[in-house]
Amino acid sequence: MSQSALTISGVDKFYGPIDRGVHAVQNLTMEIDKGEIVALLGSSGCGKTSTLRMIAGFEEVSRGTISVAGRKVHTLPPVKRNVAMAFEGYSLYPPLTVRENMAFALKAAKLRKSDVDAKVASIAKLLEIEDILERYPSSISGGQQQRASLGRALIREADLHLLDEPMGQLEPQLRAVLRGRIKHFIKERGLTAILVTHDQTEANALADRIAVMEGGVLQQFDTPDMLKQRPANLFTGTFVGEPPMNVFEAYVGTAADKINLRLPDGLSLDYDKDAFSGSVRDELLKRQRVVIGIRPYAVRRSKDGVPATVSANQWLGDQTHIAADFAGGSLVLVEHDRTRLELGAPINISIDPKNLHVFDQSSGMAISHGMELA
Amino acid sequence: MEHTSLLERILRGAALTLVVIFFMFPIVWILMMSFQTNETILRIPPQLVFKPTLANYTALITGKLTTAAGTLDIAFMRNLWNSVFLSVTSVAVALLLGVPAAYAFARHKFRGSEDIAFTLLSFRFAPALLVLLPLTLYFQKLGLANTYIGLIWVYQLICLPLILWIVRGYFEDIPADIEYAYRIAGHSWFATFRKIALPLAGPGIAAAGLLAFIFAWNNFIFALVLASADKQPVTVGALAFITSSGIQYGQISAAIVLSITPTLALALYAQRYLVEGLSLGAVKG
Numbered sequence: 001m002s003q004s005a006l007t008i009s010g011v012d013k014f015y016g017p018i019d020r021g022v023h024a025v026q027n028l029t030m031e032i033d034k035g036e037i038v039a040l041l042g043s044s045g046c047g048k049t050s051t052l053r054m055i056a057g058f059e060e061v062s063r064g065t066i067s068v069a070g071r072k073v074h075t076l077p078p079v080k081r082n083v084a085m086a087f088e089g090y091s092l093y094p095p096l097t098v099r100e101n102m103a104f105a106l107k108a109a110k111l112r113k114s115d116v117d118a119k120v121a122s123i124a125k126l127l128e129i130e131d132i133l134e135r136y137p138s139s140i141s142g143g144q145q146q147r148a149s150l151g152r153a154l155i156r157e158a159d160l161h162l163l164d165e166p167m168g169q170l171e172p173q174l175r176a177v178l179r180g181r182i183k184h185f186i187k188e189r190g191l192t193a194i195l196v197t198h199d200q201t202e203a204n205a206l207a208d209r210i211a212v213m214e215g216g217v218l219q220q221f222d223t224p225d226m227l228k229q230r231p232a233n234l235f236t237g238t239f240v241g242e243p244p245m246n247v248f249e250a251y252v253g254t255a256a257d258k259i260n261l262r263l264p265d266g267l268s269l270d271y272d273k274d275a276f277s278g279s280v281r282d283e284l285l286k287r288q289r290v291v292i293g294i295r296p297y298a299v300r301r302s303k304d305g306v307p308a309t310v311s312a313n314q315w316l317g318d319q320t321h322i323a324a325d326f327a328g329g330s331l332v333l334v335e336h337d338r339t340r341l342e343l344g345a346p347i348n349i350s351i352d353p354k355n356l357h358v359f360d361q362s363s364g365m366a367i368s369h370g371m372e373l374a
Numbered sequence: 375m376e377h378t379s380l381l382e383r384i385l386r387g388a389a390l391t392l393v394v395i396f397f398m399f400p401i402v403w404i405l406m407m408s409f410q411t412n413e414t415i416l417r418i419p420p421q422l423v424f425k426p427t428l429a430n431y432t433a434l435i436t437g438k439l440t441t442a443a444g445t446l447d448i449a450f451m452r453n454l455w456n457s458v459f460l461s462v463t464s465v466a467v468a469l470l471l472g473v474p475a476a477y478a479f480a481r482h483k484f485r486g487s488e489d490i491a492f493t494l495l496s497f498r499f500a501p502a503l504l505v506l507l508p509l510t511l512y513f514q515k516l517g518l519a520n521t522y523i524g525l526i527w528v529y530q531l532i533c534l535p536l537i538l539w540i541v542r543g544y545f546e547d548i549p550a551d552i553e554y555a556y557r558i559a560g561h562s563w564f565a566t567f568r569k570i571a572l573p574l575a576g577p578g579i580a581a582a583g584l585l586a587f588i589f590a591w592n593n594f595i596f597a598l599v600l601a602s603a604d605k606q607p608v609t610v611g612a613l614a615f616i617t618s619s620g621i622q623y624g625q626i627s628a629a630i631v632l633s634i635t636p637t638l639a640l641a642l643y644a645q646r647y648l649v650e651g652l653s654l655g656a657v658k659g
Contacts, residue, residue: 084559
């Protein structure tokens with residue numbers, strides 16, 4: 001795991017003139033180890049696809065360097081980079097059958113025909129497209145085209161496999177099955193893969209590490225667990241997790257042996273000073289204003305909690321999402337049982353300090369997660 | 375279509391017949407004239423029944439035009455050959471230059487690319503006569519006047535912009551990712567152009583080539599001014615039928631029939647491509 005499969009250092013991408021055009025990717029630095037699966041996660045226009053295309057060589061790197069398996073590649077044409085890619089728009093060759101499309105990727109590698117056939121057969125089985133191998137791209141569905149395109153990328157032996165929204169068009173059941181198989185396939189062969197997605201479930205399920213991007217800036221690059229438990233800033237905190245994290249601005253105050261987090265509408269979350277670890281308490285007391293974040297799963301209802309009013313109650317079949325008017329905003333909590341609460345019903349909520357994420361009010365950077373400093 | 379009533383079908387048939395008669399009449403009339411002598415053609419009122427003669431065609435093919443004033447040499451077959459040679463070569467040169475250029479304009483946005491493309495199109499804005507006088511003087515200086523090379527060069531004013539703009543639209547319609555997929559699988563951009571872009575744009579290239587061929591074939595003014603008798607195409611050669619002893623309508627008609635035959639055959643053969651090509655490539659591009 002020591003050898004780096006991909007090193008991106010200080011990469012900028014401008015569309016238009018440098019320093020004056022649209023700054024799509026800003027000073028991006030990442031290192032990806034051999035055998036890792038990494039997801040680039042973000043909303044549309046966050047720079048994730050631009051990054052992928054720069055690695056593939058379809059977009060010029062405005063500034064910085066990209067190395068694949070120790071070779072600097074950012075000035076090489078795509079053909080010399082030894083990367084494979086599955087395209088979001090499938091991009092199958094219309095005059096070729098699915099089988100030919102997949103085998104075609106191997107042509108440059110000059111394999112024996114029997115080897116090619118065996119490889120196509122195994123990938124087709126993996127992706128459940130054996131029955132459409134002899135069909136042409138125009139006669140199969142979007143989901144099938146997408147799998148064929150994915151197969152065309154996975155069949156190749158390359159230093160890096162780039163997958164752009166590889167499963168966007170698949171049905172949910174199939175997607176869940178294929179995620180597992182593809183992950184197994186990549187791990188078994190020790191391939192290194194980068195996938196671009198806006199679907200967190202997919203990123204969580206497939207990736208060893210997730211790079212969250214927004215506005216062309218890498219927000220956080222960490223394991224799925226760490227992204228959930230220790231979001232580096234307010235953006236990752238609210239972007240990762242479904243339903244999203246509840247956030248409120250709060251004033252930090254002290255009274256007797258209590259720490260009060262004063263919220264709008266005269267509400268206040270009061271904690272014993274001892275409820276926080278020493279270092280977290282010190283950081284909190286240094287500031288006047290903070291932003292607090294609570295995951296919907298961590299919000300509890302309790303008799304002596306802070307009052308809120310139910311504004312929506314949805315039973316999703318396996319969990320209840322309750323939205324409540326709280327402290328001048330809206331708060332979502334999730335319960336695993338079916339909860340009978342009328343609209344407008346008063347509830348009281350409490351939040352365990354262990355589940356409290358605190359962010360700096362101006363920069364949005366994380367200050368603490370539960371008992372630990374960020 | 376199955377829900378149309380009988381009346382509707384009859385009316386539709388009648389309308390179609392009218393349109394066909396309207397557009398086909400001149401061609402049919404010319405075809406009939408080509409089998410008649412000047413006397414029967416000029417009869418008043420015109421008659422549909424006549425004794426067909428092949429004299430007009432014989433005159434054209436042998437090159438001996440017999441008029442009231444005597445026998446005249448005409449070079450119609452030579453003109454026809456000139457037309458074929460000039461049009462085919464011009465279109466070939468225009469394809470050779472225009473298709474890669476169209477690809478470049480479609481795929482690579484470089485500084486001034488739009489301006490260059492527009493300049494090429496603007497060749498078709500200028501009235502030919504305006505360009506011809508200076509061009510003639512230059513060509514005489516350069517020794518290009520009355521040469522095939524000179525004519526083919528000037529014909530690029532007709533063919534090149536047409537091919538460039540139609541084919542460009544076609545290339546733009548091909549998703550760039552298909553080409554990227556090919557390139558990342560280990561092929562150079564030139565291989566990608568040859569193996570992916572060219573075949574996918576094939577119908578458009580065929581349509582543009584055909585259209586350029588028709589335009590080149592029908593050109594009159596360039597050849598009239600820049601070529602003398604032995605290099606002239608049929609469009610100019612047909613002037614020879616206006617003789618001192620009158621206009622040879624029969625021979626003119628036969629000449630028209632012979633000269634539209636190649637383009638007509640080509641157009642009929644490639645009709646499907648032409649319609650597809652024009653409606654997809656040019657309009658969208």
